[in-house]
Amino acid sequence: xxxxxxxxxxxxxxxxxxxxxxxxxxxxxxxxxxxxxxxxxxxxxxxxxxxxxxxxxxxxxxxxxxxxxxxxxxxxxxxxxxxxxxxxxxxxxxxxxxxxxxxxxxxxxxxxxxxxxxxx
Numbered sequence: 016x017x018x019x020x021x022x023x024x025x026x027x028x029x030x031x032x033x034x035x036x037x038x039x040x041x042x043x044x045x046x047x048x049x050x051x052x053x054x055x056x057x058x059x060x061x062x063x064x065x066x067x068x069x070x071x072x073x074x075x076x077x078x079x080x081x082x083x084x085x086x087x088x089x090x091x092x093x094x095x096x097x098x099x100x101x102x103x104x105x106x107x108x109x110x111x112x113x114x115x116x117x118x119x120x121x122x123x124x125x126x127x128x129x130x131x132x133x134x135x
Contacts, residue, residue, distance in 0.1 A: 021121070022063040023057060025046065025077075025123060026063070029072060030071060031044070035091055040074065040128060041075045042076065042077065042078070042129050043076045043126070044077050044127075045124040046079055046121075046123050048080070048121055049081075049121065050082065050100055052119060052121045054121060056081060059077070077124060080121045084100055084103075086115055087113060088113050089112040091108045092109040093106070108110055117133070
């Protein structure tokens, strides 16, 4: 279950980027996960919930935006979002000569904080 190591990396990265002398309350972590990453958003959310306990992110919510798989055919040059991972075929000409445009993302997009609730 690689979602546990991904959740741990998210927590570590947010803690590192938000480390200051005066800490702020982290409310929400917005991440993007592409369909082609094979990461289960449900499993990632469960792992994050378990791992955030007793950390500065204990009250943070993980907001996951799923990015659909989009491909562009090298043969007919058309884009399609109806390709099914892992078999990538053009929806127009059925060619397997395609490039992935979106769907491989796995990143922290934004972190929402509440400056009014500073923790010392």
